[in-house]
Amino acid sequence: MSNLSHDKAMEAGEIARLLSYFIILIASVGLFFAASEIPTSRFETLGAGAFPQIVCAAIGLLSIVAIVDSLRKISYLGYGRFYTEVKAWMCRRYLVFITLGALALYILVIPIIGFSIASMIFIFSVQVILMPRNTKSIVIALITALVFSFGLNWLFSEVFTVFLPRGVF
Incomplete structure (x- = not known):
C-alpha cells in the first residue's frame, strides 16, 4: 500500500470516528435530559436521575474531548473531501x-x-x-x-x- 493511500485510509477512519463521536454526544445529551424526568421519592436527596445525569454528562464531556482530538488529527484537505465522502456513503445506503x-x-x-x-x-x-x-x-x-x-x-x-x-x- 502506498503512503498516500495509507494516509487516505487513516483519514477516512478518523472521519468515521468523528461521526460516531458526534452521535455519542447527541445521545448523551438526550439521555441527560431524559434522566431529569425520572420521578424522585422523598427519601432521595439528589433524586433518582442524578447518577444517570452524572454518567451522561461524563460521556458527553469525553465525546467533546474526542471530537476536538479527532478534528486535530484530520488534515486540512480531509475537510474538503468530508462532505463528498459522506454524501457518497449516504447515497449508497439510501x-x-x-x-x-x-x-x-x-x-x-x-x-x-x-x-x-x-x-x-x-x-x-x-x-x-x-x-x-x-x-x-x-x-x-x-x-x-x-x-x-x-x-x-x-x-x-x-x-x-x-x-x-x-x-x-
Missing part, C-alpha cells in the same frame, strides 16, 4: 435511511391512527420499497401486512389480554 424515516414516522403516528392501521401501512410500505415490485410480491406484501398488523392486534387482545394503542380514530 434504503437504510428510507427505512429509518419510515420507522420514525410509524412511531409518531401510532398514537394518532392506532397500532393496527399504522402497522399495516408501515409493513406494507417498507416491503414495497425493499422488494422487487410485481403483482405476486405486492399481494404477498399486503397479506403479510394485514396478518402482522390486525392479526397481532387480535392475538394480543384476545389471547394475552394486552390492548395495543387504538389511536384517536
